[in-house]
Amino acid sequence: MNLILLRPDELAAAEAGSHRAVLADRRLQHLREVLRARAGDEVGVGVEGGAIGRATVVALDAHAAELQVRLSEPPPPALDVTLALALPRPPTLRKVLQQATALGVKRFALFRAERVERSYFSSHGLHATAIAEDLRLGLEQARDTIVPTVEIHPEHFGRFVRERLPALSEGRSLLVAHPGAPTPCPRAPIGPATLMVGPEGGFIPAEVAALAQVAQAIDLGPRILRVETAVVALLARLSP
Numbered sequence: 001m002n003l004i005l006l007r008p009d010e011l012a013a014a015e016a017g018s019h020r021a022v023l024a025d026r027r028l029q030h031l032r033e034v035l036r037a038r039a040g041d042e043v044g045v046g047v048e049g050g051a052i053g054r055a056t057v058v059a060l061d062a063h064a065a066e067l068q069v070r071l072s073e074p075p076p077p078a079l080d081v082t083l084a085l086a087l088p089r090p091p092t093l094r095k096v097l098q099q100a101t102a103l104g105v106k107r108f109a110l111f112r113a114e115r116v117e118r119s120y121f122s123s124h125g126l127h128a129t130a131i132a133e134d135l136r137l138g139l140e141q142a143r144d145t146i147v148p149t150v151e152i153h154p155e156h157f158g159r160f161v162r163e164r165l166p167a168l169s170e171g172r173s174l175l176v177a178h179p180g181a182p183t184p185c186p187r188a189p190i191g192p193a194t195l196m197v198g199p200e201g202g203f204i205p206a207e208v209a210a211l212a213q214v215a216q217a218i219d220l221g222p223r224i225l226r227v228e229t230a231v232v233a234l235l236a237r238l239s240p
């Protein structure tokens, strides 16, 4: 955690443009056990949806930490890539949400494909609280404060492509990562983009054919990567 992420309602006005915040949850544990913070230490802070800055630990014990917070700069710029991901198994989803959030993705769309296990759509990992936790971990890692949105599209793949994908890709380049595609993934930002990543078992031929009508297929080279690795490699190539 490189930033203690505060909710706006946790900030109370204090002297000279600073704020006061009191923590008593896992952020307190992190301050004590990982950062080994003591009174007088400075830590990175940010407020959800707002600025980042520094905080002085005013007091800290086993029950609570009191911080004096000074917010001074905007969070890092977002990466204008919408990530449309065939819903992977829950542990993979957690990794992807955390890592792609850390890399600056602000919009996720989770869709169904033939090789997506149906039960994944009712897994605990898709509960709002579980998703919020993964997004928060990604933001804290990257010193960001802007919480991404996550849409879940359990409808049939064909319907998703016909009815949802146009809105997800309006005004944006639409790329689909597919091993063996003749076009290599760009190695630089290409402007606003929607990037589709397939399921662990890959897209079936009919899905590849449907996507070929609307998206540019791109390849990452001869190594077939796990979903979580492919996502990071793709986003890194499309980042400034």
Ligand code: SAM
Pocket: 176, 177, 178, 179, 180, 196, 197, 198, 199, 200, 201, 202, 203, 218, 219, 220, 221, 222, 223, 224, 225, 226, 227, 230
């Ligand atoms: N056997 C599957 C196939 O050939 O499509 C492997 C699927 S891979 C584990 C899961 C997803 O990661 C793929 O659908 C694709 O979106 C992405 N991916 C993994 N390696 C890739 C590569 N070398 N080039 C492009 N996309 C890749």
